[in-house]
Amino acid sequence: MSTVPAQSPRTHSSSDRATAVHCRGVTKNYGTGNSTVRALRGIDLDVYEGELLMLVGPSGCGKTTLISVIAGVLDRDEGECSVFGKDFSALSSWERTRFRGETIGFVFQSFNLIPTLTIAENVSVPLLLNGVDRKAALQRAKEMLSVVGLGDRVNDTPNRLSGGQQQRVAISRALVHNPRLVVCDEPTSALDHETGHKVMELLRGVAMSGNRALVVVTHDNRIFDFADRIAHMDDGQVDKIVGSAKELYGPNMSAQQA
Numbered sequence: 001m002s003t004v005p006a007q008s009p010r011t012h013s014s015s016d017r018a019t020a021v022h023c024r025g026v027t028k029n030y031g032t033g034n035s036t037v038r039a040l041r042g043i044d045l046d047v048y049e050g051e052l053l054m055l056v057g058p059s060g061c062g063k064t065t066l067i068s069v070i071a072g073v074l075d076r077d078e079g080e081c082s083v084f085g086k087d088f089s090a091l092s093s094w095e096r097t098r099f100r101g102e103t104i105g106f107v108f109q110s111f112n113l114i115p116t117l118t119i120a121e122n123v124s125v126p127l128l129l130n131g132v133d134r135k136a137a138l139q140r141a142k143e144m145l146s147v148v149g150l151g152d153r154v155n156d157t158p159n160r161l162s163g164g165q166q167q168r169v170a171i172s173r174a175l176v177h178n179p180r181l182v183v184c185d186e187p188t189s190a191l192d193h194e195t196g197h198k199v200m201e202l203l204r205g206v207a208m209s210g211n212r213a214l215v216v217v218t219h220d221n222r223i224f225d226f227a228d229r230i231a232h233m234d235d236g237q238v239d240k241i242v243g244s245a246k247e248l249y250g251p252n253m254s255a256q257q258a
């Protein structure tokens with residue numbers, strides 16, 4: 001198995017591409033005293049503009065915690081973390097909400113759709129938060145839902161949709177406001193092979209357009225080929241960054257290994 005050190009990206013170098021996400025020595029604990037869980041134990045990671053970086057590693061290694069810190073959903077305890085040069089901890093609560101709302105799209109592992117709203121209303125939320133008027137926001141949300149194959153379901157509430165359909169709603173909501181950074185937690189876990197590929201093509205298109213970046217947490221070995229680089233986490237640290245899944249898992253990788 002050939003790997004490269006975590007801070008020596010194989011496909012890009014910091015000199016030829018601007019940094020979208022910069023983390024150094026990031027730590028995060030849950031709880032206190034004897035029950036403390038050291039979820040992040042000194043994360044060093046850069047994600048470059050124009051890049052789709054996948055984050056893999058065993059259950060409980062800290063993937064969701066890391067992307068939540070990157071997206072400003074959770075506060076880190078120690079270390080440096082910035083997104084397009086801005087450090088959430090240096091922003092006021094209002095500035096933080098605004099920067100996050102404009103700059104970041106987040107697909108949660110559990111989708112986090114609002115059950116009382118239609119799916120078009122769910123997808124329109126980031127636009128409303130960014131000051132778009134309701135009619136235009138709903139129109140744009142419906143267009144986005146058509147792109148992911150849900151154009152005929154826009155007036156349904158989430159509970160009338162399958163898990164895979166709800167996942168596509170969550171992805172639409174993350175993309176609808178054209179954020180510069182999209183962070184996805186297992187975006188294809190509920191999707192069949194063909195739909196998963198279409199979603200990844202959509203996400204990849206986002207990463208390739210302009211100065212954007214994508215971080216995708218996944219166990220799904222069917223989508224590894226969409227990655228520019230793959231960062232492997234173990235026990236709260238990024239221990240390897242490679243250019244392809246074969247470098248991590250060998251030529252006969254399986255979903256279990258991922």
Ligand SMILES: Nc1ncnc2c1ncn2[C@@H]1O[C@H](COP(=O)(O)OP(=O)(O)OP(=O)(O)O)[C@@H](O)[C@H]1O
Pocket residue numbers: 030031037038039057058059060061062063064065066109
């Ligand atoms: N709210 C919380 N309170 C206490 N401990 C937590 C909390 N959230 C996560 N943890 C713990 O932090 C560690 C990292 O969890 P995290 O959810 O980041 O892992 P993960 O890599 O995303 O796992 P999975 O692949 O199962 O989604 C785990 O030991 C988990 O039990």
Ligand SMILES: [Mg+2]
Pocket residue numbers: 063064065109185
């Ligand atoms: Mg997780």
